[in-house]
Amino acid sequence: MAIVLIMLCIGVGIWSWYLFQLPLEEADSRSSVLSGFASVVFGVFGLIFGFLAMRRPPEPPATPRPRGRATKSTPESPPGSRSVQIGGDVHGPVVTGDDNIIGK
Numbered sequence: 001m002a003i004v005l006i007m008l009c010i011g012v013g014i015w016s017w018y019l020f021q022l023p024l025e026e027a028d029s030r031s032s033v034l035s036g037f038a039s040v041v042f043g044v045f046g047l048i049f050g051f052l053a054m055r056r057p058p059e060p061p062a063t064p065r066p067r068g069r070a071t072k073s074t075p076e077s078p079p080g081s082r083s084v085q086i087g088g089d090v091h092g093p094v095v096t097g098d099d100n101i102i103g104k
Contacts, residue, residue: 019027
């Protein structure tokens with residue numbers, strides 16, 4: 001992506017330098033021709049990419065996560081255990097994502 005951006009900047013610089021050498025009327029007409037050509041090229045590429053995007057098969061739906069387990073078990077945390085980190089003082093019960101109540 002960066003290479004394309006650099007090449008576009010170089011191209012615009014060369015085109016500007018070229019147009020600076022021409023009289024105003026001629027530079028205006030040549031810029032109009034170039035912009036028309038560029039719009040046709042970008043339009044054709046847009047149609048091609050749009051057509052290819054429509055032909056791509058849809059992605060399968062995401063599998064739902066099992067309820068009651070927010071993270072994968074590790075050797076340090078056996079299945080079914082969770083850690084809840086709370087900053088500050090808690091005055092009341094804490095309900096975790098799997099409907100466990102702590103501090104009842």
